[in-house]
Amino acid sequence: MLPADRHRPPRDYHGVVPELDASGQFPLTIGEEPRFCPACAQPVVPRTLEADHRPRLVCPSGHVTWRNPRLVVGTLPVSAGRVYLARRSIEPAAGLWSYPGGFLESGESAQEGARRETEEETQLRVEIGRLIGVYSRPHAGVVTILYEAAIVGGRPDPASETSEVRAFGPDEIPWDELAFTTLESGLRDWIASLPGRGPRFEPELYVEGDPE
Numbered sequence: 001m002l003p004a005d006r007h008r009p010p011r012d013y014h015g016v017v018p019e020l021d022a023s024g025q026f027p028l029t030i031g032e033e034p035r036f037c038p039a040c041a042q043p044v045v046p047r048t049l050e051a052d053h054r055p056r057l058v059c060p061s062g063h064v065t066w067r068n069p070r071l072v073v074g075t076l077p078v079s080a081g082r083v084y085l086a087r088r089s090i091e092p093a094a095g096l097w098s099y100p101g102g103f104l105e106s107g108e109s110a111q112e113g114a115r116r117e118t119e120e121e122t123q124l125r126v127e128i129g130r131l132i133g134v135y136s137r138p139h140a141g142v143v144t145i146l147y148e149a150a151i152v153g154g155r156p157d158p159a160s161e162t163s164e165v166r167a168f169g170p171d172e173i174p175w176d177e178l179a180f181t182t183l184e185s186g187l188r189d190w191i192a193s194l195p196g197r198g199p200r201f202e203p204e205l206y207v208e209g210d211p212e
């Protein structure tokens with residue numbers, strides 16, 4: 001069964017939503033605004049460049065310090081119709097269930113990063129499958145790409161940043177103990193994609209806060 005409350009507002013993140021800063025914005029995961037140019041160490045100031053639409057951090061030499069959202073990649077590892085989740089052992093959301101995933105590294109493809117994170121956190125070796133969805137969290141400055149993955153080896157044991165790895169059938173998902181709304185959306189999309197479970201599957205392009 002899909003949860004019936006799809007239209008409820010996003011619930012809190014068990015305390016991990018950061019405090020609003022002085023300007024009423026959520027601080028981004030990309031960190032504090034840099035004050036110095038990474039290329040030449042001169043101070044940077046916000047300036048709107050010609051033909052651009054918002055201010056950028058620019059140094060006197062004209063180097064632009066780009067500030068863009070970060071990419072998180074992860075998987076729903078599936079075997080025999082059950083999905084493996086990992087219980088987090090670190091903050092944020094310690095003790096709650098998450099998908100294996102993390103920040104994409106430079107030089108990696110999204111699929112490579114998702115496979116690496118899955119192996120690091122669950123000790124499962126996986127083959128990346130279809131796209132489950134792309135989930136935007138503008139207030140956090142994060143975009144998450146979530147794939148289904150087939151388990152091709154390893155054992156489901158806790159590892160880096162996790163304390164337990166367990167498989168759940170579609171009717172056994174611990175909806176009230178999920179670490180992130182992205183996982184909630186991803187699991188709903190995964191379940192909707194299963195035979196007899198939902199309408200024809202289209203990968204979701206989900207933006208948190210959209211009225212749907």
Ligand SMILES: [Zn+2]
Binds near residue numbers: 041042063
């Ligand atoms: Zn510079």
